[in-house]
Amino acid sequence: MADLKIRNLKKVFDDVEIIKGIDLDVRDREFVVFVGPSGCGKSTLLRLIAGLEEVSSGQIELDGRDITDVSPAKRDLAMVFQTYALYPHMSVRRNMSFALELAKADKNEVARKVSEAARILELEPLLDRKPRQLSGGQRQRVAIGRAIVRNPKVFLFDEPLSNLDAALRVQMRLELARLHKELNATMIYVTHDQVEAMTLADKVVVLNGGRIEQVGSPMELYHSPANLFVAGFLGTPKMGFLRGRIASVGAQGCEVELDAGCRLSLPLQAAGLTSGSDVTLGIRPEHLHRSSDERCHLKVKTDVGERLGSDTYCHVRTRSGESLTMRVRGDFTPRYGQELDLTLESDHCHLFDSQGQAIGQPLQQQVA
Amino acid sequence: MNSTTLATPSTATSDARPVHGRRRRSPGWFLISPSVTLLLIWMLVPLAMTVYFSVIRYNLLYPGERGFVGLENFHYFLTDAGFIPGMTNTLILVGGVLLISVVLGVLISALLEAAEFPGRGLVRVMLISPFFIMPTVSALIWKNLIFHPVSGVLAALWKFFGAQPVDWLAQHPMASIVIIVAWQWLPFAILILMTAMQSLDQEQKEAARLDGAGPLAIFWHLTLPHLARPIAVVVMIEMIFLLSVFAEIFTTTSGGPGYASTNLAYLIYTQALLQFDVGMASAGGLIAVVIANIAAILLVRMLGKNLTEKH
């Protein structure tokens, strides 16, 4: 069992509040990813959970036990550091067995656990090497092995893949996902890379400025972001935003008048919204199309196109100066400055009020 | 991950946390206190004694007489025949050696970095060697084997060119001592400056070369500014040691002839351990401390920030 409860957690450094009151539940066997821009407090939150930083106020509970003031080693947690933090003077074997050795575990038991972890991570041939003789990916695996050996209730990962090159990162990402299934482990994972967050997580926690912006499954976050920040942070290329105001509100949804020069009716329940209020409309690149529709022509000029082969990301600029990205087929070659007419898929438009909070729920919600 | 997050003092967060009493105490204070205590005692006890001795009459030859005399000892020390030469010689020694070691140090280390040539490693080893020779040895080697007016190497050289050999330590005692001490400290400057020069960004140099800068322009506009901090370090460290040069004078001239090569350190030594006038020696010691502190305050102000910055 591993049930982590965080209640009103705060951290103050030199009179600056870094973590501003966090409430979070991590359930057994869940893969939770903390994601956010640098400086959002995600690493600090992880270190508070690990016990490497002192909590300023609030509470951390693991399986009903208050661990707020328990020393890091006695929390039943293991951490994998961004820099791996392997002991350079010890062999791979001793790196992995060090914690058990300190806990004065039985020798045979230690050997068994180390060889078990080495088997899972395919480290057997490397056990007698020193960390400096290993490649980045191998070091990463040793760091994970060191955590596995301790059989912790929760694994903590602090940006574990950010020091690897792109190809290795993809491979390790898959391995981590496999490991999570194989070990039936509870994992908390910090990253600034939203692709890692989307692909690995059962539950994504988006942090910004020391607060949680939204918690949910990757698809929930992708399809119904709670606010502008989450909408803009998840998804590549980014969601495009258009300024506008509510023109009318009806039973079938609402009409939005965009600054870019078109009127659009959206199937959204706009509770408490009155016509005339300012809104921001968000649209993802895959929901913009070139085929002209009768109701709304968004007149844009192409900026530059990024051709990826399978797709082309076509960056365009509206008449009111906002930039949007549109995903089109890979054989489309935009000319610079070309005039285009675009259609927005109204089912997939997001609406945000002037505070940046999402307005209403789509009438037909799409959750994969 | 910002590496300084751990650096926050535990005391700073304690007020913000009234609920939980148990806290992991940082072992910092406990671990550092032995060193701090030792150094504090080492600094304060003798200094306090020096201050006390400096205002009483205290001569080991006349035990029993220990009256308070106010500033009399200072008066005697400042008007002692040796004081003015002592001060002047201290300044000449510090200034001369600093000048020689910094100027030659920069030139020699720049020379060594200018090109890769056969035996550069050996040249470097030879250049820094004098720094590791103990002061009494270097003083005696120079006194007997180099400076000696009859059998010294310089005497032979002078004779070879048909000149009258010079009795260096008798005729130019201070200059000779400056040379001996500079010979010991120039290698230190070379050692520091050479290492500092190796950390000069090669790309910067190459960019400058592409911009049409010649070797002299590169030296003047890139190398010298880069060396500002190491030079300051050299000046500071050498200053600490040069203010209290003792063994070199003790083993060569014994401060003579007259007071011609007596510096403050040597003057105080003669007062204390040769004339047994503890009071006056203490007064002199305090004056030396004041002088050192003026230099130290200036230097630490100048350098302190540099030294504790993370690179």
Place this chain on the structure above:
Amino acid sequence: MLTLKQSRRLNTLLVGGVSWIVALLLFFPIFWMVLTSFKTEIDAFATPPQLFFTPTLENYLHIQDRSGYFRFAWNSVVISFGATALGMLFAIPAAYSMAFFETKRTKGTLLWMLSTKMLPPVGVLVPIYLLAKQFGLLDTRTVLVIIYTLINLPIMVWMIYTYFRDIPRDILEAARMDGATTLQEMVKVLLPISKGGLASTMLLSLILCWNEAFWSLNLTSANAAPLTALIASYSSPEGLFWAKLSAVSTLACAPILIFGWISQKQLVRGLSFGAVK
């Protein structure tokens, strides 16, 4: 007009030539000392000085009967190693605490430590002499061990501090997560990782102790005098045995010279208080 290749070669030749001349000039006194140590006293005193002569080992062979060399050398060894070991014992915890548990006062403390080096020894010569006399420590190895520990402590703390500062905190935090106590963290992780830096700190301390000549000359005479004092005794007019002086000097300096050559790169960091690496 020279080609690029030719001008490079000329440059190398010029730089190399001048460098060699400067190096030979600066090294000459040491070379001459070693050379003289193999001369007879008559050759050593010859005018003009002899570059070529029949070498003899006599000065080295009789070094012990004439001056009791080994007693002085032993004093030097005991004092230097004693002060170095004691210094490390105090400096390591202090540096550890400053590098990994930095507080607002850390920088101030470091600079204050440095400033104790600014206190000129002459300023406290009298009280130290009297205290040593009071406690019966005059002319003992103990008093030099204590004083050398104290005068080198700031440098050792600084030097170890700069090495510790370069160790990623992650590694120590990993050890903490693994359940290491502060002592285990230091002994099992920190010290093995930084053994190179600690070794050069010890070397620097040994060099400084070995060569120290103010306190050794003033506080010791017959029993506890180290090599610096033995050499100084040759300065008296009746001690004009140049070849023997050279032999003793060569023996006294050789170990330190070799230490210095080995560790020159690392010494820079300690001697510059971490400002130059």
